[in-house]
Amino acid sequence: MVLTSNDITQRNYKKLSIQVSLSGLSFCVFDTITNKILVHNSVSFKQNEVIDGQLWNAFIDNSILTKAYDEIIVLHENNINTFVPKPLFDINNIASYLQYNVKVFETDFFAFDELNNYEINNVYVPFVNVNNFLLDQFESFDYKNTNTLLVQKILDKSKNIDEKQVFVHLQENHFEIVVVRNQELLLFNSFEYNSPEDFIYYILFTFEQLQLNPETIRISLFGNISKEDSFYKIAYKFIRNCNVLDVSNQSKTHDVTEEDMLHHFILFNS
Known part of the structure; x- marks a missing residue:
């Protein structure tokens, strides 16, 4: 409680x-x-x-x-979400922001998170049954969509960096890609994958759509990834400036391994 x-x-x-x-x-x-x-x-x-x-x-x-x-x-943790600039946000029409991105139903419950210090709201569908179960366990709690924290932390990291940066958060069966420039959100998207080839295809497709040069743009990978696995190796093959996100300072602060910090990046930053 x-x-x-x-x-x-x-x-x-x-x-x-x-x-x-x-x-x-x-x-x-x-x-x-x-x-x-x-x-x-x-x-x-x-x-x-x-x-x-x-x-x-x-x-x-x-x-x-x-x-x-x-x-x-x-x-x-789900990708039934979309980011909406605050000047365009109307809580009375909250369901309309998602209907073109994902399949929603009239019975769905919609929520939104505000990103601290940024004029952006994240509109999403929470797990209502999970909230109902937890209400029986705790007197009260705060809940958020995982992608709220993901984008919040990446925007914070981009402060005073004027070139575009790409961040990829790899999870089991899906990954999120976030493109930012000096605390400006340029793109957020989520893709499902079955193989390293799917993984790199969607990344290179995003680069093409945003006219990002894989020879120069910096891409940081984190989540369920390491330099030894096939996902990092295939990304490194096609993108010159590819790295695993440096979490050494955060791992020391939280007193956890860097591997755990990468894997639980959102949870440990909550």
């Missing part, structure tokens, strides 16, 4: 972040004084089984999820 009392004796200075997708959940506990990650874990869900029951099992198997926390953040 989230404690709202200002009595310092009732605070434990710990924050819980939970990232949920249809394939599983990951969570971590922060020490809010040192910003170190005290514990983190991942749970895979079985396909074709009700997600509510698997969430229940995850809470039983990981009793740390039932402890008291000063703050609880729930991250909904």
